[in-house]
Amino acid sequence: MSVDTFRALHHGRATGDPLILPGPWDVASARVFVDAGFPALATPSMAISASLGYPDGQGTPPTEMFAAIARIAHAVDVPVSADVEAGYGLPPAELVERVLDAGAVGVNLEDSDPATSELVEPKRQADYLAAVRAAAGDDLFVNARIDTYLRGATSPEAAIDRGKHYAAAGADAVYPIFAPPEQLRPLADGIGLPVNAAARPDGPSPRELGRLGATRIxxxxxxxxxxLAALKSVAGQLTA
Structure with missing residues (x-):
């Protein structure tokens, strides 16, 4: 599927009708989501790492991560975006090449330094994103994760500042992870790009997050x- 199809899914959406992107960790889960009617998917690095036996946070060898993404992308007929954490230390051109070779049309890139768990200076991260954009042209949807809330900031100003840098660098969307739901609209208005929000079992529904300002979930x-929780329940019944 083309990046144009994926990019178009982010625009012209009604309030309360966000793009919902389930996160498959293997081919079987990807096919379940596609059969349920979802128009696109977004692989989560945490789930893929766990399925491969590695810890989250750059613990998975890049070769294995890209191979897992490729198996998913090549097994379904909908666009797939790939979470590649902070880029695995790859030069932008190589990162883009490997993502596109895997069959993904989008990429999620975070702005925390995996070595220190600290925020990357915003201009340096913007320069990296600009280099990714230059290498990819229009062939890749770039979702720039903003980790200010993850690192302890509680107001939207820091996230908006970073988001503006990333927008100027060519990002298609931003992902202020763990942003309070009531701040989604100010973030979207302040940055001027579609905002990705994470749905959590104890939080607002995906549609409510859309009403609060998120474009994609x-x-x-x-x-x-x-x-895994459901499987644990099944396993507990096997000897009952």
């Missing part, structure tokens, strides 16, 4: 964890 590793 992802789940991180949440769907994988819920699946």
């Amino acid at each position: 992802t789940f991180g590793g949440g769907l994988h964890l819920r699946t």
Whole structure:
């Protein structure tokens, strides 16, 4: 599927009708989501890492992560965006090449330094995103994750500042992870790009997040964890 199809899914959406992107961790889960009617998917690094036996946060060798993404992308007929954490230390051109070779049309890139768990200076991250955009042209949808809330900031100003840098660098959307739902609209208005919000079991529904200002909804590793919880329940019944 083309990046144009995926990009178009983010625009012209009615309030309360966000793009809902389930996160498959293997081919079987991807096919379940496609059969349920979802128009696109977004792989979560946490769930793929867990399914491969690695810890989250750059613990999975890039070769294995890209191979998993490729298996998913080549098994379904809808666009797939790939969470590649902070880029695995790859030069932008190589990162773009590997993402596109895997069959993904979008990429999620975070702005925390995996070595220190600290925020990357916003201009340096913007320069990296600009280099990714230059290497990809229009062939890749770039979702720029903003980790200010994850790192302790509680007001939208810091996220908006970073988001403006990333928008100027060519990002298609921003993902202020763990932003309070009531701040989604100010973030979207302040940055001027579609905002990705994460749906959580104890939080607002995906449609409510859409009404609050999110354009697209992802789940991180949440769907994988819920699946494992269900499997644990099944396992407990096997010897009953």
